[in-house]
Amino acid sequence: MQVIPQFPLWTAEHRHVFAIHRAELRGFQVLLVECDELFAREGLYQVEGKDHPDNLIRFSAFTRASLEAAMMLELELDLIHAHDWQAALAPVQAQHRYHLPGIAGVPQVLTIHNLGYQGLFPADQFRFTHLPAEAFSVDCIEFYGKMNVLKAGIICADAVTTVSPQYSREILTEEFGAGLDGVLRAQKHKLSGIINGIDTDEWNPATDRTSPPITPPTNWQAKPNARRSFAASWACRTSQSAPSSGW
Numbered sequence: 103m104q105v106i107p108q109f110p111l112w113t114a115e116h117r118h119v120f121a122i123h124r125a126e127l128r129g130f131q132v133l134l135v136e137c138d139e140l141f142a143r144e145g146l147y148q149v150e151g152k153d154h155p156d157n158l159i160r161f162s163a164f165t166r167a168s169l170e171a172a173m174m175l176e177l178e179l180d181l182i183h184a185h186d187w188q189a190a191l192a193p194v195q196a197q198h199r200y201h202l203p204g205i206a207g208v209p210q211v212l213t214i215h216n217l218g219y220q221g222l223f224p225a226d227q228f229r230f231t232h233l234p235a236e237a238f239s240v241d242c243i244e245f246y247g248k249m250n251v252l253k254a255g256i257i258c259a260d261a262v263t264t265v266s267p268q269y270s271r272e273i274l275t276e277e278f279g280a281g282l283d284g285v286l287r288a289q290k291h292k293l294s295g296i297i298n299g300i301d302t303d304e305w306n307p308a309t310d311r312t313s314p315p316i317t318p319p320t321n322w323q324a325k326p327n328a329r330r331s332f333a334a335s336w337a338c339r340t341s342q343s344a345p346s347s348g349w
Contacts, residue, residue, distance in 0.1 A: 105123065105124045105175065109170070122135060122171045169196065169200055169205055179208045181208065182196060182205075182211070185212075186216070193258040195233065197210075198233050210261075214256075214264050220252040220282065221252050224248060263295065266298060267295035274290065307328070
């Protein structure tokens, strides 16, 4: 259901029209941001290994549209949770631009899945962020004369998480810090790792009705039936003497 038919956002000299849709997922309301001009294209981030040249415009506008929609709908937010550099401008914009009820004071969390992707852009694209001039500083988005969007998110977020406790420790080192280890060590007090995994109750082969039942992993007698079902579902030929795997 479309809850905000359309509203314009300017990114420097570019005007974009967004719409907000509402859906329900397992009892939770989900808001979806639409802007075909920016996102209805091949490849979410890149095509044939090359980043879309307007990625900063795209994801700066996306995070701003999300915050604007929250204010227009007068949502009572408990938390703003951003993932990776593509959404890392959310805590930055909330801190530097949206000093308004509904956004100001809401806790901000940034989760890093892969520190190697940081959102590096030339300084002359700073106008696309719609941030005030003071944000282009070593204490925010400036990084060796360029912009580093992930760095700004790390600094501005109230908490930073990674996909495991081990990864949260690794990225503090020069070997795995991808150039941001110094920034992360300075922000170590708000860094933690939460193990990335699955809901073992929901994704349990012993109770999954969509696949043949498999009792504990030690029940080898049940595995051939699961193997045959897996092969049949993909219309593939398999041999009982060769291993099968799926991911």
